[in-house]
Amino acid sequence: MSASTTPIIRQVRAFTVRGGGADYHDQAGGHWIDDHIATPMSKYPEYRQSRQTFGLNVLGTLVVEIEASDGSIGFAVTTGGDIGAWIVEKHLARFIEGQRVTDIEKMWDQMFNGSLFYGRKGIVLNAISGVDLALWDLLGKVRGEPVFHLLGGPVRDELQFYATGARPDLAKQMGFIGGKLPLRHAPAEGEEGLRKNLALLADMRERVGPDFWLMYDCWMSLDVNYATRLALGAQELGLKWIEEALPPDDYWGYAELRRNVPKGMLVTTGEHEATRWGFRMLLDMGCCDILQPDVGWCGGITELVKISALADAHNALVVPHGSSVYSYHFVVTRHNSPFAEFLMMAPKADEVVPMFNPLLLDEPVPVNGRLKVPDRPGFGVRLNPDCALSRPHTH
Known part of the structure; x- marks a missing residue:
């Protein structure tokens, strides 16, 4: 695949979904993952029994889709929900669209440094991670190879x-x-x-x-x-x-x-x-x-x-x-x-x-x-x- 034939990224899309997925804490009642587990909030008796009581499941799953000029679509899921979707659509997309599908290192660097003034960790890195994983999925599909190759x-x-x-x-x-x-x-x-x-x-x-x-x-x-x-x-x-x-x-x-x-x-x-x-x-x-x-x-x-x-x-x-x-x-x-x-x-x-x-x-x-x-x-x-x-x- 030469530079002249390398597909270009056409569009980035971010979706949210509730229930089991990347936000695996978003489960129905009676699940072991939400049954009296020690947390930083356990000092408060009212938040001891269930982690969902203090909002562990508030974010939901973030799904990032990236479409290339040859019609290939890569996607990935992470935790991030509506906040993560906003970051991807309103900020990170500008560093992705129009780039070659192979230029992952450059895109990561621009996403990270472009959000440094409010990012560094947490939900911004979740969003960057979701985009990055979707880029690797896309590159694998363009080349017809698994990511581990x-x-x-x-x-x-x-x-x-x-x-x-x-x-x-x-x-x-x-x-x-x-x-x-x-x-x-x-x-x-x-x-x-x-x-x-x-x-x-x-x-x-x-x-x-x-x-x-x-x-x-x-x-x-x-x-x-x-x-x-x-x-x-x-x-x-x-x-x-x-x-x-x-x-x-x-x-x-x-x-x-x-x-x-x-x-x-x-x-x-x-x-x-x-x-x-x-x-x-x-x-x-x-x-x-x-x-x-x-x-x-x-x-x-x-x-x-x-x-x-x-x-x-x-x-x-x-x-x-x-x-x-x-x-x-x-x-x-x-x-x-x-x-x-x-x-x-x-x-x-x-x-x-x-x-x-x-x-x-x-x-x-x-x-x-x-x-x-x-x-x-x-x-x-x-x-x-x-x-x-x-x-x-x-x-």
Whole structure:
């Protein structure tokens, strides 16, 4: 494909949709993902039982579509809803339309620097990530290749997964290599809450035996003292790692926690971090052993490549936060991403269902905890036409 025949990007469109999708917290009642999970808001009793009470599901899913001059359409989904759609349509589109489909690095740089005065992290990076992922999907479709080919090709035949959900014991039966539990009780629930956290871990250890990985996802809810006590109490229960124990901006606290935990226990974080600069802080300050960027939030594939290279130079692993095919295509190409996360989106965490169900069609799922990434063009998934997309803004 020469420069003269390279398709040009004709139009960028942004849509929103409610319910299960990239905003996987937008679930109906009775789902494990919204059942008394420790959060930074757990200090307030009225917001303890359900994360939706303080608005975890307010954004909804953002769908970005990018159409090229040859008729090819790339798309991607992330969290962002109406706000993200406005940013894409009213601001980011100007950096995309009229460009060659191959000029992804330039487009990323212009989106990031053009929004620097109000962006840097959060919803703006979600929007940039969505556009970036759609650009990679589009390039794969134009070239007739899967994204993992564009990233250098696979370094292993298949991915192996750990499962995140309320039932690690069932995850073991399904063939996963480990199970990550949501922490239920935060510091405001006192000594009794700490005992309950350790008791749940002990119960799961008894169910899964000594060799199955068990981890705790603390979702930014703890302080250094509580996280240290939890880690020390969990040592004899074989806790593999303690995840996102502190608020994402507390780099100093993470460095202290990593010094405090028992030897051999890992500290992991990064789900709510963004860009190479944020992850440089985590690495330079010795905050964690495993980085967990979400490819739909950290800046997309273009930025994840840089984050991964930085981590590799620090001998740190990169295991992206669950983001379905968008991380699978990356993980299969990197030696320092030896396994992947799978979010158990069945309400009772008792069966394997597609993570972004019902929004994506052809979304692959692990079988016996393993998956060979399909070699269909782009990310290899389609939008479900039965999902009611809305385009709240145009340009």
